[in-house]
Structure formats: structure tokens, C-alpha cells
Amino acid sequence: MRIPAHSVCTAIRDDIVSGVYERGSRLTEELLARRYGVSRVPVREALRTLESEGFVVTRRHAGACVAEPTEQEAADLLEVRMLLEPLGAARAAQRRTEAHLKVLRGLVRLGQERARRGEGRICGRWAAGSTRPSPRPPAAPA
8 A cells, every 4th residue: 555655644543543553552664664655754753743642652662652541541532522523423414415425325335244244343342342432533524
């Protein structure tokens, strides 16, 4: 998968939030650069940005790791999500177009197919008892 260098930070953040990288897992510049098809320089800058945002923790002689939010941080983020997500959903519903509805219908079908095949990664984590919220709420639709 190749992405523009300026998108590396967004891509890593999205992968952390979606569970591609588990909490506490090590993030090496070399592997990230290879995964996103960029040099180590934009990866290094992305890791610094993600550390300032609280998604990554850098330890001396250990490198970067996915942050592990405390229970209080997780509770605070869940509270923020509960306040913001209904507003984002309402705003998206007001601005929807037929094209949006077509995409949503396709996503629903895809989700149903994956659920039938047992590929529900998020549902699987929930069913396994990992109910802690993501480290960052998803972006609200504009």
C-alpha cells in the first residue's frame, strides 16, 4: 500500500484507532516506512506528532509504542464520544446525498457479509471482553 508522505500520520493514527496496532505494541520506523511506502523521515515526524497527541509513547532505548490509556482517560474519551457522536450523526444525516446513501448501503452489505463469515474484528474484540473505547474518537462527518 503506497500513500503520500503527508498522509503517514493520518494512516498510522487510523491504524491505531482501528486496532491494527494493539495497545503497547512497538512501532518501528523501518516497518512503518515499508508498510506505508515512504522513507523513515516522514514516519519519524508522524511518530512525534502522534506522541504529542497521546497516541504513541516513546521510551529511551525502546523506541515508539502505541499508548495505553488509563481507565480515567478511556472514561473521559468515552464521555466525549457520547456527547459528540450524536451531533456528528445528526449533522451527517442533514447533509446526506443519494451518493452518500449508496455508499452507506454498500457498507452495510459489506458488514453483513463479513459478520456472516465471522470476520467482525471489532465485534470479536467486544465479545472477547475488550470493551475499552478506542484511544481517540472517530472523526465526525463534515
